[in-house]
Amino acid sequence: MKTRLLTIFSxxxxxxxxxxxxxxKRLTDLDELNVKGKVKSITVKSFEAEEKFGKAVKxxxxxxxxxxxxxxxxxxxxxxxxxxELKVGTSFYKYDEKGNMNESIFAFEIGSNKGxxxxxxxxxxxxxxxxxFRVEENKYSTEGxxxxxxxxxxxxxxxxxxxxxxxxxxxxxxxxxxxxxxxRQVTESKSYLIENGSEHNSTTEFWYNDKxxxxxxxxxxxxxxxxxxxxxxxxxxxxEKENWIKEIVYSEDSSERKPFxxxxxxxxYYK
Numbered sequence: 001m002k003t004r005l006l007t008i009f010s011x012x013x014x015x016x017x018x019x020x021x022x023x024x025k026r027l028t029d030l031d032e033l034n035v036k037g038k039v040k041s042i043t044v045k046s047f048e049a050e051e052k053f054g055k056a057v058k059x060x061x062x063x064x065x066x067x068x069x070x071x072x073x074x075x076x077x078x079x080x081x082x083x084x085e086l087k088v089g090t091s092f093y094k095y096d097e098k099g100n101m102n103e104s105i106f107a108f109e110i111g112s113n114k115g116x117x118x119x120x121x122x123x124x125x126x127x128x129x130x131x132x133f134r135v136e137e138n139k140y141s142t143e144g145x146x147x148x149x150x151x152x153x154x155x156x157x158x159x160x161x162x163x164x165x166x167x168x169x170x171x172x173x174x175x176x177x178x179x180x181x182x183x184r185q186v187t188e189s190k191s192y193l194i195e196n197g198s199e200h201n202s203t204t205e206f207w208y209n210d211k212x213x214x215x216x217x218x219x220x221x222x223x224x225x226x227x228x229x230x231x232x233x234x235x236x237x238x239x240e241k242e243n244w245i246k247e248i249v250y251s252e253d254s255s256e257r258k259p260f261x262x263x264x265x266x267x268x269y270y271k
Contacts, residue, residue: 026099026132028073034212037241038270042067049248049259056248056259061085063263071270074099080108100128133158148173159184185212199223211242229253243267 030039043066047058064081078091089108096102107121120142127136137150146168153162165174172194179188185208193200202221209215214234221228231253237246249261 029067029075030069030073035243035267037243038071039069039073039243039267040270041069041268043266043268044263046261046263049262051259056250056262058262062261072099074101098128098132100126100132100134102126131158133160157184183208183212198225202228209236211236211238211244213244213247233257239267241267241269 030036033042035042044063045061046063048060048062049056050059051057061083064083064085066079066081067075068077068079070076074095075093077093079087080089080091082088089106091104091106093101094103094105103123103125105121105123107119109119122140122142124137124139126134126138129135133152133154135152137152138146139148139150141147148168149166149170151164151166152160153164155161159178159180161178163174163176164172167173174194175192177190178186181187185206187206189204189206191200191202191204200221200223202219204220205218206214207216213236216234217232219228219230219232230251233250233252235248235250236244239245243265245265245267247261247263247265248259249263251258251260
């Protein structure tokens, strides 16, 4: 059950990070993370969690990465580490003269059967409309072959309300739609995926605290194989700039509230 929770939670976090909460002024990457101040880097470590003596404690490390930002709040690099804390890959981000990210490259190494390392890289390219909002993303494999296309649709308030994903043959393989509250926060996302010939539909609802961070999340998925209904809650510790540096995620689905994930952030600010 814990593995399922972590998998679902990671997928939703990734989905939300790609759902751009935009207004008439294009937000920075730090804005989208709800991070305040001039931040130079954020190091993120996520762990499985369990309860001991009435407290949530870390167990196995799950994710480890470090993001670098320029002084305008846009990400420039992301370093990815394995569970042994060794760097396994780096993402580089390029911007055009208007400040729009137009290319990202993920470089990594893999081991060969000779025991040496082989360098590989994949990339994504991005296009924008006349208002500066992303409308298309194209992803390419390590061999340079086109893999997937993602399109973005916005409402009259410049909020991303739909994302469609297509494979290399132009077939729709995924769709996400979003609803927002008056504070322009995502309150509901609906996902439709086609995987191995099977269709998967899910709905996720979100609630927020007074600092703009998630306080509760409910994930519901119904397909021909299973009915999943997971309610999670969040607790935070904050630094002096009111950015969270520790997040504990609890499962609220059993008769007993239990922690299943702890994430820690080390935030370095520009002086």
